[in-house]
Amino acid sequence: MDLIKPSLILSLLLAWCWTTPVFAADTAAGEQKAATCSGCHGPQGKSSNAQWPNLAAQQSIYLINQLKAFKSGSRKNPLMQPLAASLSEEDINNLAAYFSSQQAAKAGGDPTLAKSGQSKASICLGCHGPSAEGNGQFPRLAGQHPDYLLQQLKNFKQGSREGGPMQAIAASLSEEDMKELAAYFGSL
Structure with missing residues (x-):
């Protein structure tokens, strides 16, 4: 009976580890990188110019997909394409984590x-x-x-x-x- 408890505990611990999402993105690094974005998208992703979208509280997966699309050229925008081209995968993930964590506009x-x-x-x-x-x-x-x-x-x-x-x-x-x-x- 004593052997069952440790194995049960180990099984539950492993199950918890496998089902707990891993958050590899660094919002602090995203915040630093976002300084470049604030000129158009505003502080914390809250744009004051209707020409540029609000990024605050935007879906992180959406942001990742759009930045990758700008980077690859599959989404066209003369300002965003060169900016996205310089971003690493880690930068993209960090920016998405940062903007998605901001209060909605x-x-x-x-x-x-x-x-x-x-x-x-x-x-x-x-x-x-x-x-x-x-x-x-x-x-x-x-x-x-x-x-x-x-x-x-x-x-x-x-x-x-x-x-x-x-x-x-x-x-x-x-x-x-x-x-x-x-x-x-x-x-x-």
Whole structure:
């Protein structure tokens, strides 16, 4: 009976170790590296310019995927591509850990448009999470600048930005639908 207890304890300990996630990313290193990002994306990833997205509280997997896409050139942006090209895998992971750990931003949005957008938001929430907080590889929309979201929807619709189902979804939206959705998500 005494032999069972240590083996049971060892088994439980090993099971716990195998199921406990490993967090290799270093948020402090990410914070240092993020100084380069703050010029556009703002301190702690809270952009004051609607041309640049908020990175605060963004999904880390999404950030990693986007930085890798900029680095490889599969996502085009004349500013981001050279910046991402200089990042190591560790830098990318650290930046994602840092920005995802920041308090979410709230950009606001036209209240009238936001109210109309709320009734249309269900088309987005299946992938982007029930509160638009993001869902793994799908980005956080809540608190994002409405003008930024509107531009991204237009880019998907025009095909200048690719992203699986987003092109088809954006193609089904009118200009007014896009403005209303952008205002709603910005207001969250």
